[in-house]
Structure formats: C-alpha cells, structure tokens
Amino acid sequence: DAGVIQSPRHEVTEMGQEVTLRCKPISGHDYLFWYRQTMMRGLELLIYFNNNVPIDDSGMPEDRFSAKMPNASFSTLKIQPSEPRDSAVYFCASSLQGRRSPLHFGNGTRLTVT
Amino acid sequence: KNQVEQSPQSLIILEGKNCTLQCNYTVSPFSNLRWYKQDTGRGPVSLTIMTFSENTKSNGRYTATLDADTKQSSLHITASQLSDSASYICVVSELDAGNMLTFGGGTRLMVKP
Numbered sequence: 001d002a003g004v005i006q007s008p009r010h011e012v013t014e015m016g017q018e019v020t021l022r023c024k025p026i027s028g029h030d031y032l033f034w035y036r037q038t039m040m041r042g043l044e045l046l047i048y049f050n051n052n053v054p055i056d057d058s059g060m061p062e063d064r065f066s067a068k069m070p071n072a073s074f075s076t077l078k079i080q081p082s083e084p085r086d087s088a089v090y091f092c093a094s095s096l097q098g099r100r101s102p103l104h105f106g107n108g109t110r111l112t113v114t
Numbered sequence: 115k116n117q118v119e120q121s122p123q124s125l126i127i128l129e130g131k132n133c134t135l136q137c138n139y140t141v142s143p144f145s146n147l148r149w150y151k152q153d154t155g156r157g158p159v160s161l162t163i164m165t166f167s168e169n170t171k172s173n174g175r176y177t178a179t180l181d182a183d184t185k186q187s188s189l190h191i192t193a194s195q196l197s198d199s200a201s202y203i204c205v206v207s208e209l210d211a212g213n214m215l216t217f218g219g220g221t222r223l224m225v226k227p
Contacts, residue, residue, distance in 0.1 A: 106157050
C-alpha cells in the first residue's frame with residue numbers, strides 16, 4: 001500500500017489567493033482527518049470524516065477554511081482567501097474504526113502564504 | 115481541560131547512548147496512549163500503543179512504560195542510532211469520546227555521531 005498521499009508537498013502563494021490541498025487516504029480506511037502543525041501550537045485537529053461524512057469541524061479556524069470528501073478515496077482542504085498566519089504544515093491522516101487503530105499520516109503539505 | 119505535557123522539549127545525545135522521554139497527561143477517563151515518531155519532513159508514524167492494563171511494551175530498541183495511577187508514560191530508547199533523530203509525540207485518547215485525541219508538544223531528539 002502506498003500509504004496516505006498528499007499533494008502538493010509544498011505550496012507558496014500570495015495572501016488573498018485560494019489554496020487547495022489534496023489527500024488520498026489508505027484504501028479501506030473509514031476515517032479521514034485533517035491536521036495543521038506549527039512550531040507554536042503543535043498538531044491541531046481541523047476536521048474529521050467518517051465514511052465521507054464530516055463529523056467534527058470545530059477545529060476549523062474560521063469560514064475561510066472548508067473541507068470536502070466527495071468519495072472514499074479523496075478529500076480536499078480549501079483556504080479562501082489565504083492569509084500569512086495560515087502558513088503551516090497540513091497533514092491528512094486516515095484510520096480504521098476503533099480507538100486502538102493508529103493514525104496513518106501523509107507526509108504533509110508545507111504551505112507558505114506571503 | 116485535557117492536557118499532555120512532554121519533557122524535555124529537546125535533547126541531544128551521542129550515538130550509542132540511551133535516553134528516556136517523558137509524557138504526563140490529565141486526560142480522563144483514559145483509553146489509551148500512543149507514541150509517534152516524526153522524522154523531519156514526514157508525517158508521524160505510530161511506534162506503540164499503551165492501554166490501561168499495560169505497564170511496559172517494547173518495539174525493538176523502543177520501550178514504552180505507563181503508570182495509569184500517576185498518569186505518566188515514558189519512552190526509553192536503547193543504544194541510540196543516528197536514525198533515531200526525530201520528534202517523538204505522545205498522544206492520549208479519551209474513553210468514550212469518539213476520536214478525540216490530545217497531542218503533546220513533542221520532544222525533539224538529535225543523535226550525534
């Protein structure tokens with residue numbers, strides 16, 4: 001299995017532009033998570049899906065952030081308009097149902113907003 | 115509020131030496147605790163999981179311990195190698211709280227030759 005695949009690996013954009021991050025979870029996993037990692041705040045949960053349905057989006061910073069999961073093999077995280085404080089590494093992770101199941105993380109997208 | 119505190123924040127050791135990383139948590143009720151290793155530029159990877167009834171678990175040169183009474187866990191690395199250089203993140207799961215996890219801030223370990 002190729003693991004969780006994220007694209008792009010790096011994204012540099014100007015303030016005010018739209019940014020779309022993409023994720024392909026591990027086949028058969030029914031949970032998908034979006035996290036943001038910064039030096040100051042560590043890993044923060046933004047939103048998670050179960051069977052393609054958003055379950056908890058309380059971590060989404062504000063209305064500029066949105067996430068979709070149109071099918072079991074694809075999810076997007078969109079920021080519109082982007083701001084410099086959105087600069088961070090964004091991780092997608094997937095897992096099988098159950099608290100004993102580990103999260104399988106992608107290698108992240110490093111976003112820089114200038 | 116659930117919290118997970120890790121210490122030290124960073125650590126430098128020489129190759130071949132042992133080290134121990136600490137994790138204290140206030141998450142209650144407790145379900146399980148997992149240690150992740152995060153290499154630079156990569157996503158975290160699970161090393162081991164500890165449940166309430168487990169005191170010690172090993173994964174190669176990594177040994178995790180759990181004291182559920184004092185709400186402390188440790189990760190001991192034996193005979194360190196250069197490839198152990200990474201951040202180690204402690205993550206605690208709350209019982210009956212769906213998929214809510216509380217992440218520690220991590221310990222950044224550097225192993226020098």
